Amino acid sequence: MSETGSEAPGGPGDAPVALTAREPHVPADQLVAEMVPPPRFDGVRFATYIPDPAQPSQTEAVRVLGAFADRLGGASRSADGGGPRRWFRRVPKQAAPAGPRGVYLDGGYGVGKTHLLASLWHAAPAAPGRKAFGTFVELTNLVGALGFQQTVRTLGDHQLLCIDEFELDDPGDTVLVSSLLARLVENGVALAATSNTLPGKLGEGRFAAADFLREIQGLSAHFRTLRIDGEDYRHRGLPEAPEPYAAEEVTRAAHRIPGASLDDFSALLGHLSSVHPSRYGELVRGVRAVCLTGLTPVPDQSTALRLVVLADRLYDREVPVLASGAPFDRLFSEDMLKGGYRKKYFRAISRLTALARDGGALVGADG
Structure with missing residues (x-):
């Protein structure tokens, strides 16, 4: 090992x-097998997240993510009760449904974003081998270990990909992740991510974001942003x-x-x-x-x-x-x-x- x-x-x-x-x-196979929530978040669930009554955005985030998980479960069977199907199944490009294919949790440190992301992973009905949870740096390293095409094949049959600590610290990562997520969305993979930066602002103040505006805007289009306000619960x-x-x-x-x-x-x-x-x-x-x-x-x-x-x-x-x-x-x-x-x-x-x-x-x- x-x-x-x-x-x-x-x-x-x-x-x-x-x-x-x-x-x-x-090893590369261990990287894939360990794409699950870390030990601190083994037992978290939506029910164990305690929203701050003074911050309604926290309660709203629990509601939206719960509904997101429910749709994942409801779409695991066809409308007539038949066999399994994907929520975001691949469809011809001209008939692709409009709107984002995932949720993006933005907020300051210590408001419980990782707790909520892990809760979504636990609530998703797919078996662990068909849902993945990892940090942004772990995801980019997986691409480096497996290669781009093999990563698409490995994650492309998943129901859900959760990305914690989303960050874009250099132009190469911007293009890499934009391309990867676009391919996964085409394969019907639902996305969820956390960050301290709104998706349209990723990379701001770190590199010449204007030079990569197309890629950054492409990433933003995959997500519905949920702003979570509050103080550091720790x-x-x-x-x-x-x-x-x-x-x-x-x-x-x-x-x-x-x-x-x-x-x-x-x-x-x-x-x-x-x-x-x-x-x-x-x-x-x-x-x-x-x-x-x-x-x-x-x-x-x-x-x-x-x-x-x-x-x-x-x-x-x-x-x-x-x-x-x-x-x-x-x-x-x-x-x-x-x-x-x-x-x-x-x-x-x-x-x-x-x-x-x-x-x-x-x-x-x-x-």
Whole structure:
């Protein structure tokens, strides 16, 4: 399944693992098999999403997505009760139904978009092998592993494709994803996606979006946009994250906690540059707590974006974080927090803060 170094850590008394010593590899067939909601979202459903009464857009999103899932189920049989058929079946081009073929959840970080996207995946009536859930970076990596045509064949018979953290950071991805989704829609695949950016604004502030307006508008046409307003639920009514610990405390906790990892932050950032972001989930597979010493502000935007992906994978897998050095809200510079990727950075701070809160409980148990 994976190269040496990405197996699950050992038990009590074992030395902590070093993420920098891991070189994960994910075979193409595993990439496809693992296109399901991550562990944090295994048990979520529409019924477990608690809308903020002050934000009617949250209640509306649950209603619209529930109806979307119902239509997927209702269209799995023909109108006369006969055998299965697709909701968005392939029809002659001139007779293709007008309007978007999917839903797009836009909103700030922490409003529950991934919860709702995973709930839609769970509610879709298709068997797991005919519905897929993955992040944008995982989808683009799948194309790289399988090739474009094989990816179309692999996903083209699916009922639903859910894409979390939709992003267009370079022109190549814009054209690639636009072409892929167009082919999947032709095959009758329903689409759903989340992002912090409206589909017509994807790529804005990151590259010359005007040069790729046709592709971006083509992507937008596939989706009905649902705006979800609200505050970051991860920190409503909760105490602030613990202050950074002394390096000795982090090291002691790493040796005490079964399955923990221990790394110098700067060394880990350097290692991330040698691992494709789609493999970060495999990088932390089996790790029960990530312990980091010497946190400092990240030196550049490329490094910062890799850290964002790592934070997402740790959050998906509910891995607590213990750290010494700079607090998480000082990792990204003021320029970064005002630039085109600012929503990514704020999401990372939010998620790392939540995980640090979980990590604080582990340090407290250390006595």
